[in-house]
Amino acid sequence: MATTIAGIKIPDSIMAREATDLVRDTETDLLFHHSRRVFLFGALTGERKALKYDPELLYIGAMFHDMGLVEPYSSKDERFEVDGANAARDFLLRHGIAETDIEQVWDAIALHTTPGIPKHKKPVVALVTAGVEMDVLGLAYHDFTQEQRDQVTHAHPRGEGFKEGIIDAFAQGTIHKPETTFGNVKADVLALKDPHYHRGNFCSIILGSAWKQ
Incomplete structure (x- = not known):
């Protein structure tokens, strides 16, 4: 039987159930x-803004968006967002x-920590980021009713x-490849959690390049 939370039906196709089990186990x-x-x-957010989107694609994007933080999906040298996007791509190809x-799903995952861009993309891309920003940053918190927030957090505390805890998870998933945090929000995470982390500086790279002028 399909589950409905805060008026939203959780996708219950074979693919969605397989994704749920995979993420739950990983x-x-x-x-x-x-x-x-x-x-x-x-x-x-999609319902409130009357956006047309594929719930199943949104579900896969949401469920895989942090898979790049954990084994066996974390690569040695790619951004964790790209690792998660690649994992979702392989899953969907199968x-x-x-x-x-x-x-759409690849972009949704790869761009979910890049502020200012996803909202201009297709709804699946925009809505994965909207969900992340609400749950992690509390953006648009008051655009949801108290009942909606309570029902969501009751089902998934x-x-x-x-x-x-989420900051620790971000740190654990990126601390072994600090170079991948250059120019993105995870640099703030490692600056907080890793005393040995050295933040890259865009201007320093320009000024220190091999070009004479």
Whole structure:
């Protein structure tokens, strides 16, 4: 029987159930519940803005968006967002999903920590980021009703210490490849959590390049 939370139906196709099981078995409880909340807050945003989107693609994007933080999907030298996007792409290819749909999901995951761009892309891309921004940053918090927030967090609790916990998860997923945080928000995470981290500087790279002028 399909589950409905805060008026949003959780996709219940074979592919969606397989994705749920895969993420449940791979990620920590904190990341799994976070990913489900991302889908729900993203879907609620889509309903509020009257956007037309494919719920199943949104679900895959939300569920895979942090897979790049964990083994066996974390590469040695790619941004974790790209690792998660690649994992979702491979998963969707196995299910025979069209390339145009795969591209939407790939972009949704790869861009979810790049502020200012996803909202101008297709709804699946925009809504994954909207869900992430609501759950992690509290953006648009008051655009959701108290009942909606309560129902989502009752089904998928944030638990005590979620704020510190999600920062720790980001740090653990990127600390072995600090160079991938250059120019993105995860640089702030490592600056907080890794005393040996040295933040790259865009201007220093320009001024120190091999060009004479």
